[in-house]
Amino acid sequence: MKKTEKFPESKTLIDGHNETMDIEALSAEILKVIKVDGFVHIKQPLSQNAYQALLHLLGTIIGRTDLVVDAKLNQLQQMKRKHNINRPSVYLPEALAFHTDTPASHLIGWYCVEQDEVDGATLLLDTTDIKDYFTPAELSVLSGVNVQYMIRNPNTNEEDVVYQPLISQKNSTYQVFYVPWNLSNHHNGAQTKLLEKFSEYVVHKQRTELIKIRLAPQECLFIDNHRMLHCRGKLPENTKRHLIRYYISTCLIS
Numbered sequence: 001m002k003k004t005e006k007f008p009e010s011k012t013l014i015d016g017h018n019e020t021m022d023i024e025a026l027s028a029e030i031l032k033v034i035k036v037d038g039f040v041h042i043k044q045p046l047s048q049n050a051y052q053a054l055l056h057l058l059g060t061i062i063g064r065t066d067l068v069v070d071a072k073l074n075q076l077q078q079m080k081r082k083h084n085i086n087r088p089s090v091y092l093p094e095a096l097a098f099h100t101d102t103p104a105s106h107l108i109g110w111y112c113v114e115q116d117e118v119d120g121a122t123l124l125l126d127t128t129d130i131k132d133y134f135t136p137a138e139l140s141v142l143s144g145v146n147v148q149y150m151i152r153n154p155n156t157n158e159e160d161v162v163y164q165p166l167i168s169q170k171n172s173t174y175q176v177f178y179v180p181w182n183l184s185n186h187h188n189g190a191q192t193k194l195l196e197k198f199s200e201y202v203v204h205k206q207r208t209e210l211i212k213i214r215l216a217p218q219e220c221l222f223i224d225n226h227r228m229l230h231c232r233g234k235l236p237e238n239t240k241r242h243l244i245r246y247y248i249s250t251c252l253i254s
Helices: 023-037 048-058 071-080 136-142 189-208
Strands: 039-042 060-067 096-099 107-114 122-126 146-152 159-165 167-170 173-176 211-213 220-224 228-232 242-249
Touching (some): 023 039, 023 048, 023 220, 048 107, 048 242, 122 189, 136 189, 159 167
Antiparallel strands (some): 039 220, 060 242, 096 228, 107 220, 122 211, 122 228, 146 159, 167 173
């Protein structure tokens, strides 16, 4: 598939800082850029300690996952799954389609420990223009489409299914929760037609406005999880790629 890459503007690359920089100033700049661009790529290397300090200034960490290709970790994950057990896994090398993650996470942060030798890039699509592609009436129909996601019940440790609308309006903007492999199967005719249009929208954005971020070791990336879709391509089975993904709950980008 041909990809037209839209590389981030210089304002999205925060350069020239080190661990002696005021971390509070850095966190404020990250939030400022994300509100405008939806993502921020910090190219200057950060130690994991500095990165942890940064995370705590941005919000509350509600999840952490080591993103590695690992058959044993995938097997353990499969044993814990109860619903839609064949959904994609971050522990497998297969490509992941564009999606958002759990809606409880306002920000997603990735820290690169080691990158794939060939690629391993994170691919992004910005949905901030969705109101230009769909009419208000169409967006209202899409807000009636439920997307499921799974949470771990703290009492039973079992996997429970909860639902979130595909589109949610917040003030003058629209938030997106899109997980194509978790779309509910119960749609009326209008919803089915608009889901097809939404898929076409994603393909159009991928062809014309793809953002590609290939993190180097000790670089990091943050995105607005309610705005940016993300994915990655297929990885070699023996890849050494290791990113640490953090889910961050925050009210600072509202």
